[in-house]
Amino acid sequence: MASYLSYLRVPVLVSSGVTALLSGLLYFKQNEIIYPRNLPPGARTDVPRPPQFGISDFEELMIPTPDGESLSAFFIRPENKRHARNITILMFHGNAGNIGHRLPIAKILHDDLGCNVLMLQYRGYGMSTGTPNEKGLMVDAQTGLDYVRQRAELKDTKIVLYGQSLGGAVSIGLAARNRNEGDIAAIILENTFLSIRELIPSAFPPAKYLAPLCHQYWSSEEMLPQVTPSIPILFLSGSKDEIVPATHMRQLYDICRSDIKIFKEFPNGTHNDTVAEPGYFNYIDDFLRQHVLRTLRNRTEKSEE
Ligand SMILES: *[C@@H]1O[C@H](CO)[C@@H](O)[C@H](O)[C@H]1NC(C)=O
Numbered sequence: 001m002a003s004y005l006s007y008l009r010v011p012v013l014v015s016s017g018v019t020a021l022l023s024g025l026l027y028f029k030q031n032e033i034i035y036p037r038n039l040p041p042g043a044r045t046d047v048p049r050p051p052q053f054g055i056s057d058f059e060e061l062m063i064p065t066p067d068g069e070s071l072s073a074f075f076i077r078p079e080n081k082r083h084a085r086n087i088t089i090l091m092f093h094g095n096a097g098n099i100g101h102r103l104p105i106a107k108i109l110h111d112d113l114g115c116n117v118l119m120l121q122y123r124g125y126g127m128s129t130g131t132p133n134e135k136g137l138m139v140d141a142q143t144g145l146d147y148v149r150q151r152a153e154l155k156d157t158k159i160v161l162y163g164q165s166l167g168g169a170v171s172i173g174l175a176a177r178n179r180n181e182g183d184i185a186a187i188i189l190e191n192t193f194l195s196i197r198e199l200i201p202s203a204f205p206p207a208k209y210l211a212p213l214c215h216q217y218w219s220s221e222e223m224l225p226q227v228t229p230s231i232p233i234l235f236l237s238g239s240k241d242e243i244v245p246a247t248h249m250r251q252l253y254d255i256c257r258s259d260i261k262i263f264k265e266f267p268n269g270t271h272n273d274t275v276a277e278p279g280y281f282n283y284i285d286d287f288l289r290q291h292v293l294r295t296l297r298n299r300t301e302k303s304e305e
Pocket residue numbers: 084085086156296300
């Protein structure tokens with residue numbers, strides 16, 4: 001009987017050994033899983049530049065952070081001065097690639113929507129120095145916001161945060177931490193998640209029992225309710241998102257306390273290509289017109305129409 005028991009125990013020991021090994025790996029490797037900054041291959045060195053997309057009025061910046069990193073960024077002005085709007089979009093990218101990969105998005109934002117755009121890449125991404133982690137990325141986001149605040153030509157512009165995927169969590173955290181400043185005019189969120197922990201069971205199924213070990217939180221479900229309710233928020237959700245289940249966006253919308261919150265669904269949108277779905281930029285345009293420019297438009301209606 002006793003030998004039977006010890007026989008039965010073996011697999012338990014083995015599997016818990018495997019669990020310990022897996023959890024050790026998850027614990028130490030999770031930054032590589034959560035921040036795959038080397039994907040696609042070459043993402044650290046091959047950063048497409050604005051002229052490749054016909055963007056001419058831009059600056060390439062290296063913005064220093066208070067903790068000694070240097071963030072590479074593009075600052076882009078509206079091409080067509082006649083359509084220029086007094087809006088500055090601060091763009092926060094997802095967890096792979098670099099800002100160069102998002103230039104086609106910035107091009108539409110500045111060319112067609114007439115916005116200034118600041119796209120910065122987080123520490124450890126593209127040409128930025130350092131290695132990514134949650135604390136560091138929040139410093140980077142704050143650095144970008146402070147940069148916009150202190151740049152004289154942007155003084156009279158409305159600041160709009162725009163975050164895709166991980167960038168959505170960055171935007172929410174930034175808005176919550178700056179709730180006493182009152183200068184964020186709006187937020188646009190695309191395919192972002194409730195928290196990394198909530199994402200693990202669907203995004204990394206083998207690790208589903210290990211979620212408690214996750215040390216990168218990105219808890220938007222806790223931060224979003226702390227965002228000032230007067231900030232309008234646009235939710236852009238791809239129903240076919242294969243990485244972040246669309247239910248995350250729906251739940252974020254439900255817990256959002258903003259007086260103005262708008263949910264737009266893209267029935268064919270997957271995680272990476274929702275941005276290319278029909279209507280995407282029209283929704284952003286309508287949102288900016290109705291909820292960001294309204295006060296400016298009353299002043300300038302005659303010259304604009
Ligand atoms: C933008 O702001 C500047 C300075 O406040 C103002 O002169 C200009 O008319 C504004 N432009 C638009 C399109 O609102």
